[in-house]
Amino acid sequence: MDLGLSPEQREIQGLAREFAQAEIDPHAAAWDRECRFPAELFRKLGEVGLMGICVPEELGGAGAGFVAYVLALEELSRADAGVGVTVAVHTSAATLPIVAFGSAGQRERFVPPLARGETIGAFALTESDAGSDAASLRTRAARQDDGSWRIDGAKQWITNGGAAGTFILFARSDPQQPGARGISAFLLDAAHVRVDRHTEKLGLNSSSTVDVVLDGAEVPGDRLLHAEGRGFEVAMATLDGGRIGIAAQAVGIARAAYEVASAYALERRQFGQRIADFQAIQWKLADMATEIDAARLLVLRAAWRREQGLSHTVEGAQAKLFASEMARRQTAEAIQVLGGYGYTKEFPVERYYRDAKITEIYEGTSEIQRLVIARELLGLRERSPA
Amino acid sequence: MSDNRRPGVPDGLDSLIMKIAVCVKQVPEATGQRKIDPSSKRLDRSGEGALNQYDVNAVEEALRIKEANGDQGEVVLISLGPESALDAMRKGLAMGADRAVLVSDAAAAGSDLVATSYALAQALARESADLILFGQQSNDSDGALLWAAVADRLKLPVISQAAELTIAGGKARAKRQTEFGYDVVEATLPAVVAVSDAINEPRYPSLKGIMGAKKKPQDILSLADIGAETGRAGEAGSRTEVLTLNAPPSRGSSQKIEDDGSAAEQILAFLVERKLV
Numbered sequence: 001m002d003l004g005l006s007p008e009q010r011e012i013q014g015l016a017r018e019f020a021q022a023e024i025d026p027h028a029a030a031w032d033r034e035c036r037f038p039a040e041l042f043r044k045l046g047e048v049g050l051m052g053i054c055v056p057e058e059l060g061g062a063g064a065g066f067v068a069y070v071l072a073l074e075e076l077s078r079a080d081a082g083v084g085v086t087v088a089v090h091t092s093a094a095t096l097p098i099v100a101f102g103s104a105g106q107r108e109r110f111v112p113p114l115a116r117g118e119t120i121g122a123f124a125l126t127e128s129d130a131g132s133d134a135a136s137l138r139t140r141a142a143r144q145d146d147g148s149w150r151i152d153g154a155k156q157w158i159t160n161g162g163a164a165g166t167f168i169l170f171a172r173s174d175p176q177q178p179g180a181r182g183i184s185a186f187l188l189d190a191a192h193v194r195v196d197r198h199t200e201k202l203g204l205n206s207s208s209t210v211d212v213v214l215d216g217a218e219v220p221g222d223r224l225l226h227a228e229g230r231g232f233e234v235a236m237a238t239l240d241g242g243r244i245g246i247a248a249q250a251v252g253i254a255r256a257a258y259e260v261a262s263a264y265a266l267e268r269r270q271f272g273q274r275i276a277d278f279q280a281i282q283w284k285l286a287d288m289a290t291e292i293d294a295a296r297l298l299v300l301r302a303a304w305r306r307e308q309g310l311s312h313t314v315e316g317a318q319a320k321l322f323a324s325e326m327a328r329r330q331t332a333e334a335i336q337v338l339g340g341y342g343y344t345k346e347f348p349v350e351r352y353y354r355d356a357k358i359t360e361i362y363e364g365t366s367e368i369q370r371l372v373i374a375r376e377l378l379g380l381r382e383r384s385p386a
Numbered sequence: 387m388s389d390n391r392r393p394g395v396p397d398g399l400d401s402l403i404m405k406i407a408v409c410v411k412q413v414p415e416a417t418g419q420r421k422i423d424p425s426s427k428r429l430d431r432s433g434e435g436a437l438n439q440y441d442v443n444a445v446e447e448a449l450r451i452k453e454a455n456g457d458q459g460e461v462v463l464i465s466l467g468p469e470s471a472l473d474a475m476r477k478g479l480a481m482g483a484d485r486a487v488l489v490s491d492a493a494a495a496g497s498d499l500v501a502t503s504y505a506l507a508q509a510l511a512r513e514s515a516d517l518i519l520f521g522q523q524s525n526d527s528d529g530a531l532l533w534a535a536v537a538d539r540l541k542l543p544v545i546s547q548a549a550e551l552t553i554a555g556g557k558a559r560a561k562r563q564t565e566f567g568y569d570v571v572e573a574t575l576p577a578v579v580a581v582s583d584a585i586n587e588p589r590y591p592s593l594k595g596i597m598g599a600k601k602k603p604q605d606i607l608s609l610a611d612i613g614a615e616t617g618r619a620g621e622a623g624s625r626t627e628v629l630t631l632n633a634p635p636s637r638g639s640s641q642k643i644e645d646d647g648s649a650a651e652q653i654l655a656f657l658v659e660r661k662l663v
Contacts, residue, residue: 007473011480011596019590049593062593267642 005071012053012068016075019048024079031080031206032351037163038206041083042090046117050076051087055095060112065307066241070248070299077252078259081355082206084252085362088245089159090114094121094168097238098187101226110166110187122164124155124193124212125235132368134170135180135232139214141171147221149173149186151214157199159362161210165190168238169214170231177229185231186224192217203354240313242363244302247319250327250359251296257327257334257352258288264338264347275337284337288330295323314376321369324359331356404459404553404575406448407515408483409506409536410441412467412474413526427628428496429526437474440521444581445478446588448519451553452482460484462513466494466505472604479599480591486602487513491609493616498624503535505619508612510540517558520580522547533580543573546580 005013023044031038045051054069055061069091077084095114098106113119130137139153151171161167166187173184192214199209226234262285265276275281298319305312331353335342342349360366374380412435421430437445448461461483463475468490475486489509497505510518518540523530537544549568550561558577562569563584573579591599609616617623643652657663 007476008596008600010473011476011591011599012593014477015591015593015596047592048590053593057594057597062597064593064597 005067008064009068009071012062012064013071013075015048016050016072019045019050020075020079024076024083028080028083028206029345029348029351031082032203033205033345035200035205037086037208038083039163042086042117042120042163045087051090051117052095052115053091055091055099055111055115059099059107060115061095066244067300067303067307070244070303073245073248074252074255074296074299077249078256079252080206081249081253081352082204084249085204085207085246085358086120086160088242088249089123090121092242092245093123093238094160094164094166096241097123097168097185097234098166098225100237101185101234102187103222105222106187106225114166119165120160120163122158122160122167123238124158124161124167124169124188126156126158127154128156132365134235135183136178137170137172137183139169139171140175141173141184141186141219143173144218149219149221149223151186151188151192151217151219153214154196155193155212155214157362158210158212160208161193161212162195162198162208167193167212168225168234169193170235171214173228173231180232181229183231183235184224184228185226185234186219188217188219188223192219202357203351204358239363240316241306243316243320243369244299244306244312246359246363247295247299247302247316247323250320250323250356251292251299253352253356253359254288254292254295254323254327254330257331257349257356258285258292260347260349260352261285261288261334261337264341268338281337284333288333291326291330295319295326298322314373317364317369317372317376320359320364321366321373324356325366327356327359328353404451404455404516405462405513406451406459406517406519407462407464407510407513408441408444408448408478408519409510409532410445410463410465410475410478410521411438411524411526412436412465412471413438413524422631422633426496427631429631435470435474437477438521438524438526440523440525440581440583442477442481442521442588443583443585444519444521445481445483446586447551447581448517449482449589450586451517451551462487462515464506464509464513465489466497466502466509468495469606472606475604476596476599477591479602479604480595481589482595484602486604488604488606489609489612489614490606491616491619493609493622494619496621496624497619498626499529499531499535500625501619501621501623503532503539504623505609505612505614506532507536507539508609508614509607510536512612514576516575517553518542518576518578520578522580522582533578537578540578542576542578544578544580545571545573548579548581549584551579551581551585 049062052061053064054066057063098110114121125134127137141149141151169186169188172182174182193212196211196213265281268275302312302315302319305315334349341347415434415436423430452459463478463483463486465471466489489505520533545560547563548560549563552559556575557572559572562571563582609619643649
């Protein structure tokens with residue numbers, strides 16, 4: 001057994017850390033307050049290669065593995081969880097599915113600009129009435145006589161939607177087939193969608209979350225990703241890997257909270273001593289550090305399995321379930337360590353608390369993760385789509 | 387130092403195919419707590435290592451000179467240290483340096499300034515570089531003298547505290563940062579230049595650079611490989627001996643003033659109490 005990182009993995013982690021400290025840390029509070037998507041940051045991330053970490057070299061990526069990718073995601077999310085989710089969705093929900101399911105022509109056309117960070121990617125699955133039950137989506141893709149598609153519908157809470165140049169969008173291509181079997185995946189440009197509304201959120205304020213509308217978008221026939229009627233496979237495979245990235249994001253947020261809380265505990269004096277000298281605070285910090293480590297190990301195991309080409313559905317779901325609930329719990333504890341200061345905007349821990357909550361919801365809620373884990377472990381068949 | 391001109395290359399083109407050697411050092415990661423090993427009286431280097439920050443400026447400057455010359459020539463990293471120092475040197479390779487030469491030998495451990503300068507000069511003599519760059523100082527032991535000792539051994543001109551460096555017509559011209567302003571100094575190549583951290587804003591190594599670094603030549607040489615006499619390196623070759631090494635005294639209790647509008651008065655009161663104003 002070897003729990004060590006390779007020199008390249010350590011260096012990529014170091015680069016992401018150094019980059020985050022210099023380019024993100026100083027601005028994260030302002031981006032949160034102003035709800036500002038830092039578009040210029042992603043160009044810089046692209047220049048150093050952090051927008052295509054685990055994308056093959058021949059498609060413009062760095063050709064590093066999925067482990068290096070989650071290590072970098074933890075570092076970026078430690079500085080700003082909104083930046084973390086932007087990179088996570090861009091990479092594992094938009095770029096990698098094209099690498100995995102795209103035709104040679106689609107890969108060569110769409111992947112290199114995404115991997116270099118020149119184009120930002122988005123993943124459009126969720127609708128107002130199709131969340132955890134994604135297979136009930138109603139956006140409609142109708143094939144035209146010339147082989148192109150006409151797409152009508154609306155998508156909700158699309159991360160990166162306000163900045164993306166490439167969307168993977170899921171629509172029902174066969175109205176006779178309800179549920180998963182009638183769904184196809186399409187590669188869309190920004191011009192195909194209309195951004196309807198920027199969503200106001202509890203946290204992740206530096207990320208872009210929008211509703212998009214498709215008003216009879218005319219999409220060429222060569223934009224169908226994977227086979228017709230097999231889009232749901234693309235969505236499920238994407239979420240399998242995407243969960244691991246969100247778990248890494250949660251670890252990053254919790255680590256940020258721990259770092260602030262432990263530094264504060266060593267400085268803050270009450271009753272004539274540092275609060276870190278009180279056992280009550282020591283235990284909190286010990287629990288935080290232990291749970292963060294446990295979550296990170298689950299993340300690394302899932303990422304390693306994915307990198308090795310092994311199954312990672314259960315491992316990814318476990319990592320995401322544990323890491324996200326841990327992050328929500330421990331960011332709350334960090335506020336408790338800081339007391340009244342922690343509740344104010346003068347310290348970043350209230351931001352970490354707000355940012356942590358979403359990790360229990362998106363890319364599959366905790367309830368869905370438990371369902372995925374239980375079904376796999378108990379050998380229960382997935383309920384056939386309605 | 388041997389004649390470093392390439393055969394068949396006219397004088398005027400020397401600068402176009404410059405070979406630049408950058409002397410670098412692995413230092414303990416700045417974020418870690420520095421510890422002293424009481425038995426060896428040396429800094430405990432067992433933790434994570436990093437490339438000395440001033441040396442990162444030197445690597446950046448070397449890369450810029452090479453890029454300004456149409457990306458011709460070569461940037462070679464040279465270091466003396468344990469084999470683990472290659473980890474730090476790889477950062478320089480990831481930034482864009484072409485190869486790394488590490489002198490690593492048990493007999494070189496514990497080298498002081500004199501012994502280190504000897505080993506580095508031996509390694510540099512094999513390279514015949516047109517320009518030898520150093521970071522102004524290391525941020526672990528803060529010697530800030532090695533470049534001078536190496537230049538002396540190689541009998542080369544030396545410019546220190548370079549905050550700006552131009553290479554043209556076979557000469558290095560540097561703006562030297564001093565307490566009173568700037569000096570502009572020129573030296574004929576080959577020369578040794580120690581750069582200050584004001585000289586540039588180093589680039590991040592790219593992921594492609596990191597992934598490609600392991601394919602670049604990385605040589606580990608023994609003292610014998612560089613023609614060095616073992617008695618002149620390491621502790622045997624050192625002329626100074628560290629008697630004691632102590633951690634800095636703790637800063638004692640500090641007082642933190644939160645500004646509620648009376649901060650200035652509180653600071654003044656503090657200074658008056660100590661008769662400092």
